[in-house]
Amino acid sequence: MSGAAGVPPVRDIPLVPTNADQEIVFNFPWEAKAFALVVHLFQQGHYTWAEWTEQLSDEIKAAGAEDDGSKYYLLWLSAAEKLVAKKALAGAGEIRGRKVALEMAQGGPVEHGKGEKKKKK
Numbered sequence: 001m002s003g004a005a006g007v008p009p010v011r012d013i014p015l016v017p018t019n020a021d022q023e024i025v026f027n028f029p030w031e032a033k034a035f036a037l038v039v040h041l042f043q044q045g046h047y048t049w050a051e052w053t054e055q056l057s058d059e060i061k062a063a064g065a066e067d068d069g070s071k072y073y074l075l076w077l078s079a080a081e082k083l084v085a086k087k088a089l090a091g092a093g094e095i096r097g098r099k100v101a102l103e104m105a106q107g108g109p110v111e112h113g114k115g116e117k118k119k120k121k
Contacts (some may be wrong), residue, residue, distance in 0.1 A: 008039070008049050014057050015064050019071055031073040046087055055079040064085075 008056040010022055017025045026032040042049055059082075084090050 008042075012049060012053065014031065014053055015060060015069070015072065026073075028073075029076075034073055034077050034080065038076065041080075041084070041089070042085065046089055048084060052079075062110045 009023060010016060010018060011029055013024075021027050024035070029030065038052060041047065042052060056076060056079040059079040063071065
């Protein structure tokens with residue numbers, strides 16, 4: 001079930017963006033951090049990989065056919081937030097507070113997943 005350093009194989013990650021060599025692709029540092037956080041919580045035994053893939057699959061299905069894949073890691077974050085709350089690893093207020101702090105500090109998605117921070121002119 002697990003690849004290098006306990007990371008599940010690419011084939012076990014629903015619709016994850018990959019390059020021609022089947023390596024996972026991240027367009028922004030926050031995407032890699034979100035990915036790593038989910039894998040880390042899995043490795044610590046907070047949920048099974050089947051639970052994670054079910055939650056992520058639900059988010060992808062909810063996005064519908066109009067999603068072109070560009071919001072994949074926003075869906076990943078939404079699935080992570082819901083699974084963390086479902087497993088009572090953190091309360092909704094704590095999750096929101098941490099999310100806002102990270103977004104401000106690290107340039108992650110903002111405004112409830114509406115895209116990257118705009119640069120000041």
